[in-house]
Amino acid sequence: MTSLNVEETKALIEEVLEVYPEKAKADRAKHLTVAEPGQETKGCITSNRKALPGVLTNRGCAYAGSKGVVWGPIKDMIHISHGPVGCGQYSRAGRRNYYVGTTGVDSYGTMNFTSDFQEKDIVFGGDKKLETLIDEIETLFPLNKGISVQSECPIGLIGDDIEAVSKAKAAEIGKPVVPVRCEGFRGVSQSLGHHIANDAVRDWVLSEDNKKEVGPYDVALIADYNIGGDAWSSRILLEEMGLNVVTQWSGDGTLNEVKNNVNVKLNLLHCYRSMNYLARHMEEKYDIPWVEFNFFGPTKTEESLRKIASFFDETIQANAEKVIAKYKAQTDAIIEKYRPRLEGKRVMLYVGGLRPRHTIGAYQDLGMEVIGTGYEFGHNDDYERTMEDLQNSTLLYDDVTGYEFEEFVKAMKPDLIGGGIKEKYIFQKMGIPFRQMHSWDYSGPYHGYDGFAIFARDMDMTLNNPCWKEMTAPWKKSA
Amino acid sequence: MPSVMLRENEGQLTLYIAKKDLEANVVSLEHDQADRWGGKIELDDGSAWYLDPMDTKPKLPKTVRVRRA
Numbered sequence: 058m059t060s061l062n063v064e065e066t067k068a069l070i071e072e073v074l075e076v077y078p079e080k081a082k083a084d085r086a087k088h089l090t091v092a093e094p095g096q097e098t099k100g101c102i103t104s105n106r107k108a109l110p111g112v113l114t115n116r117g118c119a120y121a122g123s124k125g126v127v128w129g130p131i132k133d134m135i136h137i138s139h140g141p142v143g144c145g146q147y148s149r150a151g152r153r154n155y156y157v158g159t160t161g162v163d164s165y166g167t168m169n170f171t172s173d174f175q176e177k178d179i180v181f182g183g184d185k186k187l188e189t190l191i192d193e194i195e196t197l198f199p200l201n202k203g204i205s206v207q208s209e210c211p212i213g214l215i216g217d218d219i220e221a222v223s224k225a226k227a228a229e230i231g232k233p234v235v236p237v238r239c240e241g242f243r244g245v246s247q248s249l250g251h252h253i254a255n256d257a258v259r260d261w262v263l264s265e266d267n268k269k270e271v272g273p274y275d276v277a278l279i280a281d282y283n284i285g286g287d288a289w290s291s292r293i294l295l296e297e298m299g300l301n302v303v304t305q306w307s308g309d310g311t312l313n314e315v316k317n318n319v320n321v322k323l324n325l326l327h328c329y330r331s332m333n334y335l336a337r338h339m340e341e342k343y344d345i346p347w348v349e350f351n352f353f354g355p356t357k358t359e360e361s362l363r364k365i366a367s368f369f370d371e372t373i374q375a376n377a378e379k380v381i382a383k384y385k386a387q388t389d390a391i392i393e394k395y396r397p398r399l400e401g402k403r404v405m406l407y408v409g410g411l412r413p414r415h416t417i418g419a420y421q422d423l424g425m426e427v428i429g430t431g432y433e434f435g436h437n438d439d440y441e442r443t444m445e446d447l448q449n450s451t452l453l454y455d456d457v458t459g460y461e462f463e464e465f466v467k468a469m470k471p472d473l474i475g476g477g478i479k480e481k482y483i484f485q486k487m488g489i490p491f492r493q494m495h496s497w498d499y500s501g502p503y504h505g506y507d508g509f510a511i512f513a514r515d516m517d518m519t520l521n522n523p524c525w526k527e528m529t530a531p532w533k534k535s536a
Numbered sequence: 537m538p539s540v541m542l543r544e545n546e547g548q549l550t551l552y553i554a555k556k557d558l559e560a561n562v563v564s565l566e567h568d569q570a571d572r573w574g575g576k577i578e579l580d581d582g583s584a585w586y587l588d589p590m591d592t593k594p595k596l597p598k599t600v601r602v603r604r605a
């Protein structure tokens with residue numbers, strides 16, 4: 058299979074856009090482009106705009122960004138999906154944020170708490186119901202450390218005063234009750250939900266009052282959601298380096314860890330998109346610098362370990378080198394085993410917050426090439442960061458529509474696609490190997506050196522699965 | 537008058553406008569002295585902003601209000 062060159066890819070974009078009406082075509086054209094490594098990037102692609110009515114978008118809503126991503130994994134708090142039952146129930150435990158704890162006793166990550174709005178709650182308001190719900194939670198789950206109220210669409214529409222209820226109830230039960238105004242209709246995607254959730258943490262959890270003495274190597278691991286255990290396989294590397302991870306959230310995180318975030322020397326930010334707002338805030342208010350890092354694949358992990366170490370003294374820097382050396386043999390063995398099976402394979406990605414750029418290096422380490430990538434809800438700053446990671450000319454698609462993605466795939470014929478559950482079965486039925494790259498297809502972790510072993514195995518297992526040769530029914534095969 | 541954050545990133549002064557997701561390098565700053573800081577700010581994307589000059593150089597990062605220049 059030959060790769061398309063820049064001109065051909067541009068022609069492909071034109072061709073795919075052809076079916077749209079004039080206005081939609083002009084709009085979508087701004088979200089599609091071909092980028093070459095190192096190219097000047099400012100404004101090369103439009104992002105973070107409302108999806109067009111009539112196209113199939115894969116985005117989520119602000120509630121999904123707040124409850125599903127930022128708040129949900131804080132395990133010892135109870136997050137109420139305030140509103141109708143569906144929003145929480147259909148997204149329940151779908152992100153596979155692992156945690157340690159006894160579910161239903163001291164941890165609540167995979168449970169769904171909802172006020173289950175009915176018609177009468179819409180008509181007469183749901184504040185009373187929320188009060189009752191909080192009382193019930195206190196009776197049934199007394200070990201919870203706090204409660205957050207995650208608003209679904211109707212709450213904003215009917216104008217309930219969840220702030221007043223939260224304040225009154227917090228005083229009554231003596232625990233934090235955090236109202237989060239993340240109604241699904243706000244913003245254009247789940248991205249605003251991250252921002253709103255960040256702001257709620259800023260306003261309701263972080264505080265000067267929690268300030269205490271900070272050790273020289275105290276760091277926070279933030280915006281790692283511990284999907285399939287990602288934060289754990291990252292954390293061991295940091296600890297081996299001699300850093301003291303005093304706070305890790307929201308994956309496998311606790312409310313106390315969030316509070317304690319003001320007492321660190323450095324914030325280690327994995328997913329820039331979902332927590333940069335807080336990182337910037339803590340830098341300004343609490344004087345805590347932050348650094349982005351990337352723990353996918355050995356090359357990027359190595360770079361990141363050095364970058365993190367550069368914020369500390371020689372001891373840590375020397376330790377970082379030791380960690381890198383220690384895992385060398387392990388990663389070399391993985392690459393030796395899998396690279397021959399994956400070399401030269403071409404990948405198209407379409408994912409969320411950080412993976413459209415962060416995983417490129419890991420594929421590269423296995424000799425694979427990313428030929429197309431895009432974000433569901435990225436912003437300008439994400440695309441700028443993506444440019445640094447590109448290795449070859451790459452098709453970029455922002456908030457790609459179902460139709461566009463299928464057409465691109467038909468023309469570019471990638472050997473593997475990494476995307477979400479909504480695309481998965483379409484592409485599998487088209488006979489193309491597919492990995493679900495949001496929750497690692499029931500696998501993981503993928504972060505760090507240990508994660509890379511699993512990443513490589515999974516890619517091989519998917520790509521070289523014998524089933525892809527059996528796509529034609531036996532009776533349809535020519536003899 | 538958008539609210540923007542000025543920040544030093546590896547020695548380079550940057551300006552971040554949350555509303556626009558714009559993170560741009562500052563190419564020129566009118567007053568960059570210890571006792572007078574601010575004025576016209578030019579960015580590498582070609583746009584320019586005006587920050588009322590301050591009497592001291594603030595501790596960065598700092599959120600400030602700027603006008604279009």
Ligand code: SF4
Nearest residue numbers: 118120144209210241
């Ligand atoms: S858009 Fe509204 S109704 Fe739909 S899932 Fe999000 S919060 Fe619920």
